[in-house]
Amino acid sequence: MSVTQHAERPAVSDPSHSSTTGYQVIRRTGSVTAFDPAKIKAALTKAFLAAEGETASGSHRVHDSVDGLTEQVVSVLHRRAAPGHTLQIEDIQDQVELALMRSEHHKVARAYVLYREDRARERAKADARKKKKPSDTPQLSVTQPDGRKTPLDFDRLSTVIKEACGTLADVSPDPIMAETRRNLYDGVTLGELALAPIMAARTLIEREPNYAFVSARLLLDKLRTEALGFVSGRPEQATQAEMQDRYATYFPAALKAGIEAGLIDAELAKFDLKKITAAIKPDRDLNFQYLGLQTLYDRYFLHVKGSRFELPQAFFMRVAMGLAIREIDREVKAIEFYNQLSTFVFMASTPTLFNAGTCRPQLSSCFLTTVPDDLDGIFKSVKDNALLAKYSGGLGNDWTPVRGLGAHIKGTNGESQGVVPFLKVANDTAIAVNQGGKRKGAVCAYLETWHIDIEEFLDLRKNTGDDRRRTHDMNTANWVPDLFMERVMADGPWTLFSPDDAPHLHDLYGPAFKTAYETYEARANSGQIRNFKTVRAVDLWRRMLTMLFETGHPWITFKDPCNIRSPQGHRGVVHSSNLCTEITLNTSHDEVAVCNLGSVNLAAHVTKNGLDHDKLAQTVKTAMRMLDNVIDINFYTIPEARFSNLRHRPVGLGLMGFQDALQIMKIAYASDAAIAFADESMEAISFHAISASVDLASERGRYESFDGSLWSRGILPIDSLDLLAETRAEFDVDRTTRLDWEPLRERVKTIGMRNSNTMAIAPTATISNICGVSQSIEPAYRNLFVKSNMSGDFTVVNAALVADLKERGLWDDVMISDLKYYDGSVGQIDRIPDEVKTLYATAFELDSSWLIEAASRRQKWLDQAQSLNLYIANPSGKKLNDLYRLAWLRGLKTTYYLRSSAATHVEKSTLKGTDGRLNAVANATVASAPTPSTQTASPVPSPLPSPNQTSSRPSAVIDTAPAVDPIVGGEVWGKACSIDDPECEACQ
Structure with missing residues (x-):
């Protein structure tokens, strides 16, 4: 039997076969049947036989390949939909196709894709013939929450889809409506009916960025039904046009519902609601892209037992009123604040958006603490972490005062186990307190480079060694004094102390630190201090860079510029930064x-x-x-x-x-x-x-x-x-x-000043999604990629690039295919002009020294710091040495993540089969075309020019490459932070 006869069968489950997945499959006829993974395995086996001949029969290689491919497909389906959900035939086939291509089974994949295209053409012809005949399609029904079945209102569905497209350029309701109809079946639930057009529009985003707005507007219709029904206590629906009048009655009702549920501060009801409601602009709901609105829906809008009752403009007005609650003319200020938030010219941080106007308005983003060197103080600090994280605070802990391994404990006449066991407790606390499920609790531990436990501290994020001395979830950062950098450059010695033997170092910086440090070194050399260790500064620096290679941690931050340039040096010391390395504020035993x-x-x-x-x-x-x-x-x-x-x-x-x-x-x-x-x-x-x-x-x-x-x-x-x-x-x-x-x-x-500090550049990973703009000061990650976060997977395409390519007549199916093949990079696409390639170069195509030069220009104006990520596609010890030395030389206070290329790529499968990888498969003569690896950086064009060498590079470099390069083969490097890691919520 040929491969073409079986290529479609994985998706079409035989009802006689039992299924253990809990999924159902919608046939193209609209009927529903159980999903059976065994069908995928059987069809793949026969596909290999058809493509490779009878010599493949009984082959262990084929058997193992089929088992692995089947497991991959089922795993993806498990991840994307909860048990009990329905699957589309095309969705399953897409995953089978993708698995074949990723595993380099080009011959089988080619036949599989060509067959799908042939079958699609045959179905299109059949559909065209059917349209010439009177329609005898039965009316579909919708299952209501109470179990009743009512006729599906196709007219309203069509109206909502057309309204979502509105006046947007280059979008059409027709493909959305067609795909939506294909996803419906008799007895579809209200939830599935609401979701169907959203999912249909989502598939088109990679082809036309404006479908991101269409998808958001369709999601908005789902939200309107949910919110209006909640506040009124009965099923209600409204189009966007109808909401122009409905907000006047809806908003006061939503406030009342929130107050009665104990979620909104009753003080908000005392505002002049007539004046407030008149200022709401419902048309601003149309400014959202899908990723932004879905993020708000999942994590920000207030809800009761999962039922959202906040629409976007109600959400922004609630936040604005919460921020104006103590203003004298609070209606005027609330409206002023609302106008900034709802037009995306400014956006408050996540904790402010979560909690403003609520009964527990914890609105602050970052908390910095110093952990004292006694048992009561240590565990009070851990408790403080839990309390601060509970309402969405990000934490930075200064652990330097805690005595090191081998230090004497007077109370028990024993020896200290050092700081690491307590860090393990802090790590587990951060995971236990996950901010009500909104995002993971997150904390960063800081330790100064002279601490005797610094070498163990460097290893905390490793996946090998004693797991009791590892913190797999906690971020870590080196708090590096200038003296250490000077010793590195001079290839001098560096002495490690326990803070109980060198108590002054914690609170000193600049020349005073140098004097005290040299005094302690002299005491150690004379035998007055016994618990110390002397290392070569360059060796420790190498190890710091090696850990950045291997684990992405600890980050490198600089103690002296944070303190010397601090406006508040007269009232204390900056002992650490925060979770995201942009805050530089004083901490002590009595000040958090x-x-x-x-x-x-x-x-x-x-x-x-x-x-x-x-x-x-x-x-x-x-x-x-x-x-x-x-x-x-x-x-x-x-x-x-x-x-x-x-x-x-x-x-x-x-x-x-x-x-x-x-x-x-x-x-x-x-x-x-x-x-x-x-x-x-x-x-x-x-x-x-x-x-x-x-x-x-x-x-x-x-x-x-x-x-x-x-x-x-x-x-x-x-x-x-x-x-x-x-x-x-x-x-x-x-x-x-x-x-x-x-x-x-x-x-x-x-x-005078109202505020001791005024500026800090945070990562903005989530609020930039809400506003539909690039994150913080970041270069573009890719021009087309799938972003993963707690709300799911989202196709992200650079609309500016698409507009420029359209202007040049270059935006077509082939261009989409090429972008996917090159993982969102334009550098190797020959028909794109050089000036466009330069303008839309992605993060891993840039020399990171450009990022540092731009950051240096910002740092001179900042009274705090900035979350500066660095990107290296092909890292080496020498590159990192040059990069971090340049950061120090240019006066940066901190650095943040060292980004590797992600281990996931754009899904190379579309409704029209325009997959880039397939182009290489279908043209076997192009065997030398590069294939992006799932473990290493994407292929990049020749490097872009780096900044002026005479001014932007250190005058000399140190050969810091370890004897064994820690990134050979990319195996270890893959463990470093990936920008689209769905588990990484530290900077969300």
Whole structure:
């Protein structure tokens, strides 16, 4: 029997066969039957026989291949749908096809795909003949929640799909309606009916980005039915057009429902709801893309037992009212805040969106703590972690004070087991407290490089060794003093101490740290300190870089610039950063640092001609007011956090959409123009943020600990570069300014600041999805890929690239195929012009030194830090040495993840079979075409130029390559952080 006779059979289950999967399959006729994995195995076996001949009969190779392929397909289906869900024949066939191609069974795959295409043409012809005859298709029914069956209203379904397409360019309701009909069956449930058009539209996103808006609008119809029915207590539906009038009655009812459910603060009902409701703009619901709205639906909208009762504009207004709850003219301010949030020019952080206006308004993003060196203090810190994480806080713990392995314990006259066992407890606590299932609890542990446990600390994320001394879920970071970097460059010794023997090092930095450190070294050499270890600084540096190769941890952060440039050096020490390395605030035994975050959407403030300074100034002014309000409204779970936050009032205004802004202006990321724009845009944000804080100080009063700060001395972030330069022999940072800073400097000194800190660039991984822009300051990951997070898998395509290709007449099925084949990279697609390739180069195609140069220009304006990811497609010890030395030389305070290429790729199967990999299969002569590996980086074109070598590279490098390269074969490198890892919620 031929392969073509069996190629379709995996999807069509024989009812006589029992199924253990719990799935059902919808036949093309609309009937439903049980899914039987054995059919896939049988058809694959016969397909191999047909393709390879009788010599394959009984072959262990074929038997093993079929078993493996069947397991792959079933595993994917298990992951994508819960038991009891229905599957489509085409979906199962897509997975079979994909499994064949990924496993390099080209001959079988080619025959399989060609047969599918032939069968599709035959069905199309048959359908065309049927259309000429009077339709005798029976009316389908819908199963209601109470079990009743009612006729399916195709007219309403058609209306909703047409409305979702609206005036969007290059979309059509016809393919959505056709695919939706194909997915329906007699007795379909209401939930399945609502989901069918969404899923139909989703499949078209890779072909036309505007279908991302269509999918969101179809999801919105599902949400409207859910929310309206909940607040009214009876089944209700409404189109988007009808919601223009419905919001006036819906919004007060939704507030009431939330208050009665104990979810919304009753104070919100005391607003002038007539005025508030009149300001709501229902048409802004249409600005969402599918990924953004699905994320809100899954994780942000308030619900009772899973039933959402918040529509998007109600959600934004609830958050805005929560932030304005203590304003004097709170309706006016709530509307002002709403207009920023709902138009995506600024977005508050995830905890603020989760909890503003609720009965537990924990709105702060980040908490930094110092763990003391006693048992009571250690376990109080672990308890504090749990309380802070409960309401969506990200945590940074300074563990340096805890005595190291072998240190004397006076109370028991024994020896300490060091810091690692306690880190294991903190790791497990973070997993246990998962923020109500909204996202994983997340914590980062920091340890200074001189701590005697630093070598064990480096190994915490390894997958080998004693698992009791591993923390597989906790992030880790090195807190590196400048003296260590100097010793590395001089190839000098480095001494490790237990903090109980060297107690002053924890609170010192700069020249004072150097003096104390050398004093402790002298004591160790003279025998006054016994628990110490001397290593070669270069060897420890190599090991730090090796762990970055192997595990992506610990991150490398720099103690001295964080402290020397801190505005609050007069009131304490910065002992660590936070979960995402952008916060640099003081901590102590009685102060837990708190930071309140939000991000400006830079893409909404540029045109093709450049930055709109006036619009940016207004956005920043309003955003800073929102962030300052968080401090007073906030629900504090521990008193140390409240004490610190009210005393210093730090906030962290950041940005997102940097890559989008560049592409709007047609500026390549790897260019001097991009570095200049990073400088210009951050200077403007810095100027307006500081000015807004001065305005708030004039209105509300300066923060309590202002006197003695750098601010009070007229030293702004740009000026504090001089302080850092005074302590370093090597320091190379651009000092260019564009704006008139002197008048603002005088205002800061005479009026004061409302906030001790004003800026920090967070990762924005989730809120940028909500706004539909690129994450933070990141370069584009890929131009076409499947993003995975807690809400599922989402096709992401670069709409700007598609628009440029359309303009050149290059956007077609072949281009989609090529993009998928090259995993979202345009670098090797010959017919794309070079200027387009340069503009849309992806993260792994850029020399990461460009990222550091741009970050350096931002860092000079920031009073805190930035979450800076670095990308290397073909890493080596030398490359990493150069990169992290450059980061230190350019004055960066912190770095974040070291990104490897993901182990998953674009799914290379579509409704039209335009798979890139298939093109290589079908043309066997192109055997030399590169095939992206699932373990290593995607193929990249010749490297883009790196920044000016004379100014952006260190004058000398150290050969840090280990004797055994830790990334040979890519096996270990695959364990490093992947940007689309669905389990990684640290920066969501």
